[in-house]
Amino acid sequence: MDQKPYAVVEWNDTESDAKGWLCAYNFVNHYCGGGTRMHPTVTKEEVVRLATTMGYKYKACESETTGGCKGGIAYDYKAPDAKDVLRRYLNAMAPYIKAGVSIGGDLGVDYADVLEILEDMGIGLPQTKEMKESAEIQQYIRNHDDACDMTYDGFKMYDMITGYGCAHSLDEAWKYKKGDEGARVVIQGFGCVGASMANNLDQMGYKVVGIADANLMVECQDGLDVKKLIETRKPKGEMDPDAFESNYIVRENTEWLDVDCDVLVPAALEDVINKDNAEKVKASLIVEAANIPVTAEADEILRNNNVDICVDFVANLGGIRIYDSLVFGIVDPVPQQIVDDTTSLIRKQTRLMFEEADKRNMSHRAVARELFKPDVFDTPDI
Numbered sequence: 001m002d003q004k005p006y007a008v009v010e011w012n013d014t015e016s017d018a019k020g021w022l023c024a025y026n027f028v029n030h031y032c033g034g035g036t037r038m039h040p041t042v043t044k045e046e047v048v049r050l051a052t053t054m055g056y057k058y059k060a061c062e063s064e065t066t067g068g069c070k071g072g073i074a075y076d077y078k079a080p081d082a083k084d085v086l087r088r089y090l091n092a093m094a095p096y097i098k099a100g101v102s103i104g105g106d107l108g109v110d111y112a113d114v115l116e117i118l119e120d121m122g123i124g125l126p127q128t129k130e131m132k133e134s135a136e137i138q139q140y141i142r143n144h145d146d147a148c149d150m151t152y153d154g155f156k157m158y159d160m161i162t163g164y165g166c167a168h169s170l171d172e173a174w175k176y177k178k179g180d181e182g183a184r185v186v187i188q189g190f191g192c193v194g195a196s197m198a199n200n201l202d203q204m205g206y207k208v209v210g211i212a213d214a215n216l217m218v219e220c221q222d223g224l225d226v227k228k229l230i231e232t233r234k235p236k237g238e239m240d241p242d243a244f245e246s247n248y249i250v251r252e253n254t255e256w257l258d259v260d261c262d263v264l265v266p267a268a269l270e271d272v273i274n275k276d277n278a279e280k281v282k283a284s285l286i287v288e289a290a291n292i293p294v295t296a297e298a299d300e301i302l303r304n305n306n307v308d309i310c311v312d313f314v315a316n317l318g319g320i321r322i323y324d325s326l327v328f329g330i331v332d333p334v335p336q337q338i339v340d341d342t343t344s345l346i347r348k349q350t351r352l353m354f355e356e357a358d359k360r361n362m363s364h365r366a367v368a369r370e371l372f373k374p375d376v377f378d379t380p381d382i
Ligand SMILES: NC(=O)c1ccc[n+]([C@@H]2O[C@H](COP(=O)([O-])OP(=O)(O)OC[C@H]3O[C@@H](n4cnc5c(N)ncnc54)[C@H](O)[C@@H]3O)[C@@H](O)[C@H]2O)c1
Pocket: 105, 106, 107, 108, 109, 158, 162, 188, 189, 190, 191, 192, 193, 194, 212, 213, 214, 215, 236, 237, 238, 253, 267, 268, 269, 270, 289, 290, 291, 316, 317, 319
């Protein structure tokens, strides 16, 4: 049984029909962190599940300074007033943010927009009293701000780190499984996480044979030209069909489980592999780049079918590791150092999860939930 969340706050916008929630799952050293998501399907229950996952993720991240939280706004992230809605949401949540609830970007919300709005509100990066009083932390926060502007392989550091971490988790698990080289990968989602993961997998010699975005799916069993699809990508992670080669097959995005592959990567929405479609999974490995993409019922079906899972709070912890490692001075603000620190931690935790699952004859999720159970539940310090 999970510990219940410390606090859940609900918000109703005054100028649109947007609704939002903030869930602080656990405070560690009076602080917690997580992203803010915007999508029409967001619910309070989803935000609580996501915040709980963040608690486990910070534990897997070996953090001694941060617990888990999550923000969620039920609204269309493509609407022209989406950024105004985000601004009003952050304004409503200001008392909690000022008390050490540090919310960043997530699906449909750019981290840069959150930072810009918090700056405008005079808050800046959310901090506890202790952080504000530490000259050392103030320097580390300047390092974090510098790192936000740095690039790696053509991506902003904060946009690539989660995807690269997921690619390393996939590679570690695939090697542990003694999978063949050049494995075929299908990815759902081509935003911050999906696109950068595809790039890193391509560099490692994996063959990305299918990508789905909010509009469509594209398939090529000889391998998609990942670099070109990234170069021509439109805002909000949408592919440009004009960039497709003549041998690409264009499908409905709902057909992402129909494409033959060895590894499947949900990198968009929650609950996309569920009791109604889990039997269709052809891959022998799923890497949860998205948060909570597999339901509990699907987990059981997948285990019966010998499908292994790199669980979300291990595979996709890159985004919080970069934050923790910079803001608390674990690494210097040097792109290669940041990437090496994050990817080596993810490889270590992925291997541990796979070894222990075999040793204890448990599912990867069950074993990861034992290994990385949050164990600190303190309070804000205001
Ligand atoms: N950004 C991060 O650092 C980070 C960190 C950890 C986990 N995650 C998780 O990764 C997932 C994606 O986040 P992101 O930051 O890449 O979001 P994003 O907004 O940058 O991209 C979302 C992608 O999903 C696609 N999409 C939306 N609806 C879809 C549908 N019905 N079918 C197929 N594709 C669809 C969009 O077209 C886009 O390509 C989320 O679950 C998020 O919680 C993100």
